Amino acid sequence: MSENTETLEPEIRGGEVPLRDEDGHIDPNWIETLHRRIEAEDGEAVVAMMEPLHAADTGDVLEALDAEARLSLVRLLGDKFDFEALTEVDESVRNELFENIPNAEIARGVAALDSDDAVTLLEDIEPQDRDDILSKLPAFERLSLRRSLDYPEDSAGRRMQTDFIAIPPFWTVGQTIDYLRGEKDLPDEFWQIYVVDAGYKLLGTLPLDKFLRTPRKVKIEEIMNAEVIEIEASEDQEEAARKFERYDLVEVAVIDESGRLVGVLTIDDMVDVIHEEATEDMQLLAGVGDEDLSDGVRDAVRSRSTWLVVSLLTASLSSLVIGLFDATIEQMVALAVLMPMVASMGGNAGTQTMTVTVRALAMRELDSFKLRRLVSREVLVGFCNGGIFAVLIGVVTWLRFANPELGLVIALAMVVNMVAAGSAGVLIPLTLDRFKIDPAVASATFVTMITDVVGFFSFLGLAGLWFHLF
């Protein structure tokens, strides 16, 4: 690899070699070269490589480095390090960096950010350090950041940008354009203009494209869109994200409890929320919690063992159920050979139904009509698949063990367990949701518990009954 990077050096210096390959992966040679320059403390060369990068790419580069090189990189970049990059890295990476950067330096970096990015960086810092950093900021910014931080975690108020364009309804288009051209202290980016009364109550919104197409003398109130969608600052960010998704929004007004416009949410922040939310459910269902890729072994062991303890309890319950039938198994060891099939087929069918249900709940797709339709469909699907696989597994068992009765017993157990799987898969998430428990967190445990217990119980129980009767 080292010869390779040697030949690439001059090009990389000029920013000519792209950071990413065609698949969007970061080029290891690029990182290798950067690493060597960091070790050589060659500040100028490091700046030359890092300066052309987008904040998102800088974030990815930080994550690709080890902890020591990461800190050296930030030090070498000095004033040129864009703190926005830290909004793109995992929390553990950020915390570790912040522990090693003086508060005054963090304050300088945070002051240059948009308020929503600043809040993202500040919200996970220890309260004491946070107050220290805030105290080093200009009064106006400090106040607006404090206000955002006062809203609950994961609320719209935490994610909002507090810089926005607000104008009175009686201005004309021309007056507004002149204001925008003259005013220096505007947000970096904006997609619509907010029309407010003297008390900052929102009267209407005006997308820039419509604004641009209107002659100068027209009054704002004549062209503004008076049917506004607002989001309360205390509302959960996921609810806000769902509104963005449903109504194809790019920017939306955030109001406080008294209805005053206090900020705006933009789609770029919501995209992250939408993505996180969607993959969070997948992780929760598998019992991985909110683990990050950069978490260490210790964190991963801790977060996963919680779920494994729960699985152990479920598995023990199944084991107790099997224990009830040890005499039956002793009579016929083929039962031990076959019983995991009934349980595992049920488990898989239950997981299918549960996944569909959890997803529909997460996307708020289930009104009462669809809910009824879903429940009856899932029970019916369980019954049909139960029938199909009962025949399959029954015939195979009959042939394998030359025992038609055993085939019948396993076929019956299969139907019972598949119907149980369908019912549990749909009813358990719905019940948890009704009790305001996130179905993604707890459903999998209960569903497998039911399919295991029902699977073992029905198969071994039916077999026992059969022996007892005949």
Place this chain on the structure above:
Amino acid sequence: MSENTETLEPEIRGGEVPLRDEDGHIDPNWIETLHRRIEAEDGEAVVAMMEPLHAADTGDVLEALDAEARLSLVRLLGDKFDFEALTEVDESVRNELFENIPNAEIARGVAALDSDDAVTLLEDIEPQDRDDILSKLPAFERLSLRRSLDYPEDSAGRRMQTDFIAIPPFWTVGQTIDYLRGEKDLPDEFWQIYVVDAGYKLLGTLPLDKFLRTPRKVKIEEIMNAEVIEIEASEDQEEAARKFERYDLVEVAVIDESGRLVGVLTIDDMVDVIHEEATEDMQLLAGVGDEDLSDGVRDAVRSRSTWLVVSLLTASLSSLVIGLFDATIEQMVALAVLMPMVASMGGNAGTQTMTVTVRALAMRELDSFKLRRLVSREVLVGFCNGGIFAVLIGVVTWLRFANPELGLVIALAMVVNMVAAGSAGVLIPLTLDRFKIDPAVASATFVTMITDVVGFFSFLGLAGLWFHLF
């Protein structure tokens, strides 16, 4: 419920009762009232209820109705039915409606849509009907839709909007504003202006906010952003969505193979792609494929039984492994009672690791550095959790069966299976990905197969060895 709707009637007529309750669910009373009016063929009242709705809400209303009422609703609305609503419903609902609406009517509806929405509606229609509908459209629209439809399914070209604002670099801000104010045939919504040469090669982009803040006499080329991000029309929409997400884009240029600007992608379409993509993996891992909530029993049985057949084969393999040890189980039935614990703990741990890996692959988070870190972390986590649960389960087994040797055997099997789970959970998705197979589709099968087989084999095998030796 009916008294309730009676009292609500006058308000609903005035559009006063909101369609959704506070949680964002559709109000059943609302639907009930609509249903009655559809049955009474009261066109005016139906229009009064439907007209104030956003296209996304109209889509949700359509999904909440049964097939017959849905079709009657579209008929009653006539010209007032906004075909955009059909971009918001499940494919099965759309197809069923299209089968019952005359092509001429569909053509009229499609002609009123933005090109990206029109393509969404047309792409799933049978080629013959599609050609018929296209032939009824004005020539210009027909050509641009055909061009989009010629790009592969799920490509950026399919999702792009072919209306956009393109101007030459030598225009001034004033000239451009006058053009925008004068021109009637502009896209409904736009977020940036594209600067092109005579051959429609992209020279730069200009966000509206920056454009607005610049004096009239300044030339466009002086203020345009010349470092443009472009997406090729043939590129996969998921790649495009990832770029939006990474670089916080709202709109991006789409170019054809010769580098000409042919369209633009907007964030609202990408949000759907991001969401679908994220939840698709969750569904694939659980073996539910691309099932929709509105799929019927037959479709659901078909799509899920494929996966269940695979699980049956895996389960049969485990059963064969257990069969190898039937003599050992006959000697000691406690083995049958305990063996599912080893397998299921391994299965759960393997699923955890696999989920983390599949997610990281889907989000393109794994460069070669993180990959190495992930593999070693997962094997180590498997070892640590294996150790923890080996002690737990070993002690409990010892006490429950008053048999320390059995405790030791199950503890050893647990460590072996947890390490196997960690290794399989990370290596199987990585290997599939290397061979260009979507890891979300096939990983779960292989991982559970390995944890089951290793679990049963190590536990029963060690037990057999023990008996044999002592």
